[in-house]
Amino acid sequence: MxxxxxxxxxxxxxxxxxxxxxxxxxxxxxxxxxxxxxxxxxxxxxxxxxxxxxxxxxxxxxxxxxxxxxxxxxxxxxxxxxxxxxxxxxxxxxxxxxxxxxxxxxxxxxxxxxxxxxxxxxxxxxxxxxxxxxxxxxxxxxxxxxxxxxxxxxxxxxxxxxxxxxxxxxxxxxxxxxxxxxxxxxxxxxxxxxxxxxxxxxxxxxxxxxxxxxxxVCSSAISNASLDSGLLVSNGSYILTANNCVRCSCSSSSWELDCHPTQGISSSVCPVATCKALSLGNSSSAVCESTTCAYAGYTNTSSFRILTNLTTQSLCNTAGAPAPQPSGGFSPGVEAQSLYLLLLYISLAMALLGWGS
Structure with missing residues (x-):
C-alpha cells in the first residue's frame, strides 16, 4: 500500500x-x-x-x-x-x-x-x-x-x-x-x-x-564597435550598461533610447561622458533643431571609455510651410494678376486698332 x-x-x-x-x-x-x-x-x-x-x-x-x-x-x-x-x-x-x-x-x-x-x-x-x-x-x-x-x-x-x-x-x-x-x-x-x-x-x-x-524597442545611436552593440530596451523598462555607469530607458513618446549617467554610482568608477560642452543625455536647442549628447556605447580594450555622439532633431514641420517671400512684400499671386490685366489691355487695344482700320 x-x-x-x-x-x-x-x-x-x-x-x-x-x-x-x-x-x-x-x-x-x-x-x-x-x-x-x-x-x-x-x-x-x-x-x-x-x-x-x-x-x-x-x-x-x-x-x-x-x-x-x-x-x-x-x-x-x-x-x-x-x-x-x-x-x-x-x-x-x-x-x-x-x-x-x-x-x-x-x-x-x-x-x-x-x-x-x-x-x-x-x-x-x-x-x-x-x-x-x-x-x-x-x-x-x-x-x-x-x-x-x-x-x-x-x-x-x-x-x-x-x-x-x-x-x-x-x-x-x-x-x-x-x-x-x-x-x-x-x-x-x-x-x-x-x-x-x-x-x-x-x-x-x-x-x-x-x-x-x-x-x-527604442532605436539608438550605439556604435557597432561597442561592447553592448546589441542593446535592446523595450518600453516600460530600463537597462544599466557600460559597467552600470549608464542607465538607458525607452519611452513610447519618442521611441528613442534615453541614456544618462546612473545616479548613485561613484564618479571614481565611471569616466566622464560628454559631447564637448554637453553632458551625456543633455540637450541644447536652437531655431528649429535640438542637439542631444547621445550614448554611443563603451569600450574596455586599452581603457574603459564611454562613447557619445551628437544627434540633431528637427523641431520645425517644414512639410506645409509657405514658400519664402521676396523682400519688399512681392507676391507671385499679385504678379500673375497684373500680367493678366496687361495682356487683356493689349488685346483690346489691338482689337480696336483693327476695327478702326
Whole structure:
C-alpha cells in the first residue's frame, strides 16, 4: 500500500493534461543567437524580490529592478503579493531553431517535488515537465532525486519580427484573455501575435498557454564597435550598461533610447561622458533643431571609455510651410494678376486698332 502512495505524485503527471509547449522559434545564428529576453512570472504565493531573485538565479538585483522599472533604491525585501506579475530578464541562447534561457535557472529538488509540480507550481507553467526532462536528459520523469539540480529551460528568442529587432516576452495567458486584448496590451498587431505563435484561430487561445509576445524597442545611436552593440530596451523598462555607469530607458513618446549617467554610482568608477560642452543625455536647442549628447556605447580594450555622439532633431514641420517671400512684400499671386490685366489691355487695344482700320 505504501508503494502506491509513493507512486501517486508521479501518476498525477500523466493524469493531468500538460500545459502547451512553450518552445519559442529562434533561427538566429552566430552572434545574433544570443540576446536578452523577458519572462512574466506570476507569484503563486506571497514572496519578496529577494525570493524571486533566488528562484531565477538572477545575478544582479539591479537587473530585476530595471526589468520592472523600479527605482534603484528599492530594497530586496519589498513584498511581491500572490497573483502579482514580475518581468524577469534572462540571457537567451538559440540552438537547433529553438530558444531557451542560457544554463539558468538551476532548481534543487526538495521533498514532494516532481517535474510536473516544478513546472506548474514553482515556475508558473512557463515551461512543461516534458521540456525540463528533455533538457536534463531525464528518460523517466518520475525518477528524480532529492537534492538533484535540474536546469529549467525558460522560453525565449533572439529573432527579429517582421524585419525589426524586438525583445521577446514570454507571457502566460490568463483566463478570459483574447488574442486581440493581449495584442493591444503589449502594443503589437493581432496578426503578428498569431503568426509568431502559430495560431490559426484566435478562439483556440487557452488559459495557461505561453505566448511569444514581441515588444517594440527604442532605436539608438550605439556604435557597432561597442561592447553592448546589441542593446535592446523595450518600453516600460530600463537597462544599466557600460559597467552600470549608464542607465538607458525607452519611452513610447519618442521611441528613442534615453541614456544618462546612473545616479548613485561613484564618479571614481565611471569616466566622464560628454559631447564637448554637453553632458551625456543633455540637450541644447536652437531655431528649429535640438542637439542631444547621445550614448554611443563603451569600450574596455586599452581603457574603459564611454562613447557619445551628437544627434540633431528637427523641431520645425517644414512639410506645409509657405514658400519664402521676396523682400519688399512681392507676391507671385499679385504678379500673375497684373500680367493678366496687361495682356487683356493689349488685346483690346489691338482689337480696336483693327476695327478702326
Amino acid at each position: 505504501a508503494a502506491r502512495f509513493l507512486l501517486l505524485p508521479f501518476l498525477v503527471i500523466f493524469l493531468v493534461p500538460p500545459a502547451a509547449a512553450a518552445n519559442f522559434t529562434c533561427l538566429s545564428r552566430g552572434r545574433a543567437a544570443r540576446c536578452q529576453g523577458l519572462v512574466g512570472y506570476t507569484a503563486r504565493n506571497a514572496t519578496n524580490l529577494a525570493g524571486v531573485m533566488t528562484l531565477f538565479q538572477i545575478r544582479s538585483f539591479r537587473s530585476l529592478l530595471a526589468a520592472n522599472d523600479l527605482p534603484l533604491s528599492t530594497p530586496s525585501s519589498r513584498s511581491v503579493p500572490a497573483g502579482s506579475t514580475l518581468r524577469v530578464r534572462l540571457s537567451c541562447s538559440c540552438s537547433a531553431g529553438r530558444g531557451a534561457s542560457a544554463h539558468r535557472p538551476l532548481y534543487r529538488v526538495v521533498p514532494g517535488d516532481n517535474l510536473d509540480s516544478i513546472s506548474r507550481n514553482t515556475f508558473d507553467g512557463l515551461v512543461t515537465y516534458q521540456e525540463i526532462a528533455a533538457a536534463n536528459n531525464i528518460s523517466d520523469p518520475s525518477l528524480i532525486q532529492l537534492g538533484q539540480e535540474v536546469y529549467i529551460p525558460l522560453p525565449c528568442s533572439c529573432d527579429e519580427v517582421e524585419g525589426l529587432p524586438v525583445v521577446h516576452y514570454a507571457h502566460l495567458v490568463a483566463a478570459g484573455s483574447t488574442v486581440s486584448g493581449i495584442a493591444a496590451e503589449f502594443g503589437t498587431k493581432e496578426e503578428t501575435l498569431m503568426s509568431l505563435n502559430g495560431i490559426t484561430d484566435p478562439k483556440t487561445l487557452q488559459a495557461g498557454q505561453v505566448l511569444d509576445v514581441p515588444l517594440r
